[in-house]
Amino acid sequence: MTIDTEARTPTTDGTRARTPRGIVRSVGTHPLVQSLVVTVAVWWGLSEWFFIFLPTPLEVGAAFVDAVTSAEFYADLVVTLRRVVLAWIGAMIIAVVLGIAMGRSWLIEAIAHPWVFVSLALPGPLVVLFSILALGLGELTTMVALLIVVTPFVVTFVYDATRALDSRLDEMSIVYQMTARDRVRHVFLPQMAPALMAGARFGFAMSWKLVVLVEALSSNVGIGERIQFFFVFNDPARVIAWTLTFTVVMVIVEVFGFQALDRRLFAWRPEAPHLFKT
Amino acid sequence: MELETSRTRSGADPVSAAPFVSIESVGFTYPGARRPALTDTSLGIAKGEFACILGPSGCGKSTLLSILSGLAVPDTGRVSIDGEVLYDQGHAVAEHPPALGYVFQDPRLLPWRTVRQNLNLALKGAQVDRARWDELVDTYLGMCGLREYADVWPGKLSGGQRQRVAIARALAIEPPSVLMDEPFSTLDEVTARFMRQELLDLWEPIGQTIVFVTHSIREAVFLADHVFVMSAGPGRVLERRAIDIPRPRAYEDPHLAEIEGELVAWVLEQWGYHDATAGPTT
Amino acid sequence: MAVDAVVRAEAATGRRDPGVLGRTRRPAVTVVMVGIVLILWAMLWDRTDFLPSPATTWDYGIGTLTEARTYHDLAATTRRLVLGLGIGYVGAVAVTLLMRRSGRWKLFFAPHVFVLISTPGLAMSLISLMIFGLSEIGIYLAVAGVVFPFVVVSLLEGMEGLDANLGEMTHVYHFSIRDRIRHQVVPEMAPYMFAAFRNVHALAWKIVVIAELFTQDDGIGWQYKRAFAFFEFERLIVWGGYFVGLVVLVEYGVLRPIERLVFRWRDNPPG
Numbered sequence: 108m109t110i111d112t113e114a115r116t117p118t119t120d121g122t123r124a125r126t127p128r129g130i131v132r133s134v135g136t137h138p139l140v141q142s143l144v145v146t147v148a149v150w151w152g153l154s155e156w157f158f159i160f161l162p163t164p165l166e167v168g169a170a171f172v173d174a175v176t177s178a179e180f181y182a183d184l185v186v187t188l189r190r191v192v193l194a195w196i197g198a199m200i201i202a203v204v205l206g207i208a209m210g211r212s213w214l215i216e217a218i219a220h221p222w223v224f225v226s227l228a229l230p231g232p233l234v235v236l237f238s239i240l241a242l243g244l245g246e247l248t249t250m251v252a253l254l255i256v257v258t259p260f261v262v263t264f265v266y267d268a269t270r271a272l273d274s275r276l277d278e279m280s281i282v283y284q285m286t287a288r289d290r291v292r293h294v295f296l297p298q299m300a301p302a303l304m305a306g307a308r309f310g311f312a313m314s315w316k317l318v319v320l321v322e323a324l325s326s327n328v329g330i331g332e333r334i335q336f337f338f339v340f341n342d343p344a345r346v347i348a349w350t351l352t353f354t355v356v357m358v359i360v361e362v363f364g365f366q367a368l369d370r371r372l373f374a375w376r377p378e379a380p381h382l383f384k385t
Numbered sequence: 386m387e388l389e390t391s392r393t394r395s396g397a398d399p400v401s402a403a404p405f406v407s408i409e410s411v412g413f414t415y416p417g418a419r420r421p422a423l424t425d426t427s428l429g430i431a432k433g434e435f436a437c438i439l440g441p442s443g444c445g446k447s448t449l450l451s452i453l454s455g456l457a458v459p460d461t462g463r464v465s466i467d468g469e470v471l472y473d474q475g476h477a478v479a480e481h482p483p484a485l486g487y488v489f490q491d492p493r494l495l496p497w498r499t500v501r502q503n504l505n506l507a508l509k510g511a512q513v514d515r516a517r518w519d520e521l522v523d524t525y526l527g528m529c530g531l532r533e534y535a536d537v538w539p540g541k542l543s544g545g546q547r548q549r550v551a552i553a554r555a556l557a558i559e560p561p562s563v564l565m566d567e568p569f570s571t572l573d574e575v576t577a578r579f580m581r582q583e584l585l586d587l588w589e590p591i592g593q594t595i596v597f598v599t600h601s602i603r604e605a606v607f608l609a610d611h612v613f614v615m616s617a618g619p620g621r622v623l624e625r626r627a628i629d630i631p632r633p634r635a636y637e638d639p640h641l642a643e644i645e646g647e648l649v650a651w652v653l654e655q656w657g658y659h660d661a662t663a664g665p666t667t
Numbered sequence: 668m669a670v671d672a673v674v675r676a677e678a679a680t681g682r683r684d685p686g687v688l689g690r691t692r693r694p695a696v697t698v699v700m701v702g703i704v705l706i707l708w709a710m711l712w713d714r715t716d717f718l719p720s721p722a723t724t725w726d727y728g729i730g731t732l733t734e735a736r737t738y739h740d741l742a743a744t745t746r747r748l749v750l751g752l753g754i755g756y757v758g759a760v761a762v763t764l765l766m767r768r769s770g771r772w773k774l775f776f777a778p779h780v781f782v783l784i785s786t787p788g789l790a791m792s793l794i795s796l797m798i799f800g801l802s803e804i805g806i807y808l809a810v811a812g813v814v815f816p817f818v819v820v821s822l823l824e825g826m827e828g829l830d831a832n833l834g835e836m837t838h839v840y841h842f843s844i845r846d847r848i849r850h851q852v853v854p855e856m857a858p859y860m861f862a863a864f865r866n867v868h869a870l871a872w873k874i875v876v877i878a879e880l881f882t883q884d885d886g887i888g889w890q891y892k893r894a895f896a897f898f899e900f901e902r903l904i905v906w907g908g909y910f911v912g913l914v915v916l917v918e919y920g921v922l923r924p925i926e927r928l929v930f931r932w933r934d935n936p937p938g
Contacts, residue, residue: 138774146779161798217696228911230873231788232880232888236895237903240717279493282454283558284484284510293506297497316787320877323789334790338881343797350790357785375497375538 206265486555751810
């Protein structure tokens, strides 16, 4: 999600001059800038006068710069990212196969449904702890726990999509005697694409957030582990700073990954209103 | 005007010559339905004829088209096109059913493929030689006045334009027969009028056999050589009317209105409405 | 935004009418499967070095029902959920209303929503509890912080489609403000508000447990920590069951009936 900066910014009031004053004014009255300024100001106020344990924006900023200029951070980032990507790909593959199978066979759906339902209700820590008890500490445990938690969510996306297929297009493709291959390629897959895309995005966001928990409990490297480490050693500035790096990675993946892909794949769609879009 | 054996444009008597499209004693019930959609329905359509099937909602006229197009297998009866038997007593007989053009009520274009790609896919299904695709697409889109939209996505077209693309698609595969299921019923009146005329203009030079389903009596009388009137469900063919007005026909022709009025009165009676002052059910 | 996966889970019970045969055969499959799982558990548990026997687990479970501590923990977790969810939800509604008033407010809060939604639940919990000194309030705000952005996004997306036509009608027929709110705005918004609530309900439970696990000495999360530290597998399984039981209880005992009430005027009422 990124912010739609084109709607309703106050640049239409004619004062959009190229003078320095004009620029400062149009920037200064921009809601995003105001938001940032107000937020930082409120934060500062709260940390100075109300909450002793809340680090000031400056402290957090310093910790953030510290992190992104250190080699350890990137080492941890790579570890975490690798786990997320692998688990996410695994989840997507399982979910697509299972979701489509569930769509086609009532038996598979009947068998899979309780498992999916229960897994959705299970709290992450329970899954992780049980995996540790069963498989010991190690990379495998981390990956398995991630998979178990994320996959059911993506399955629901895929399964819902198979239920929403348009039979009218199916009829048309039968009448015009399209080959099975063509029907999969031109009728089935494009209908599944939006749900697969949404599932992929959601699955990624979820894996990304979940890995912190999983690492905190079961690993000794990775960003999640570091965050927990800083918590135990009572360094709130670092906890917040390293958490913010998460947001940064999310933005990067969203904008340069998913939204770019979205635009290419779905260029044929008539415009739908978006909350946040580039 | 009473029932009379009709003559097609070519002058031959279609009932005695082997009909191009032949439906004999066909019955069909949708799985799980309480009443059959069609019972003992028979009709014969001559080659090159424009035939309209007229009936109220639920009379099974769409079911007839589903059967002809291969979407449904009749429980009883026999169906053949161009001498080739498609179904006989509940079995699909023909190995390679003939290519058909079909225009649905809604355009049913793949929204994620361009107009050209949509047509290409239909041409592929009809096993038309790939070398001819561009030429056919251009020709038929041109005939429908949409040549410049060939590489546009359907989402960018209006409803009427999309339906014209659907018609172009049906014609482009150059099938011996074209089936149409109330193709103009979702369009506004002005567009529909325009499309009816355009359809006749497209049909005249080529002369495919057209089976056109409608619930509008005026539309049927304007378009058809013969009108097959179906009973209210479960469906059978009540009668086959010839429309002997020479072409080209004018929508406002009083002669047409006369036939329509008379047909309306008869049909109201047949379909169970007894108010003599009710207007046309168009 | 893909917030509705949690709702989909609940909705993925297949609301098409499967007919009489379908209605019996699906639960039958479930029953058979549960049976198979239980049998496998009973047969294979001692082959592994972590699974407890069904018998001891059952005994332990029954034992917990008579311990006061059990109810204390359940109450603690529930209390934290209710307060955290409540704060987060109310805050989200308020902010959403503001955001709907103008694009400026929308842009103003957009970064907060975005940052919060990309923050992992654990991080939110740890940060919140560090700020508030490991106290209860820390948990409430952690849950609120996680829930808030999802509700905002959910409400905004849902309300995109609200009918301006009804607003015009109430204007033309001179509805009083009270009547407008009571008969137009609230019933219109109710389904979306409900759906948004549903979306985050299960998530909120999970966040509470996460926060408890890392920072508290009571609650379901604490029970997990204890079970893990002392290798008490029965405790882990039983308290896992308590958690799932609580969530399912609220879902079917509270949310479904309310859903039917809220949606009954729709064309296809659920259930």
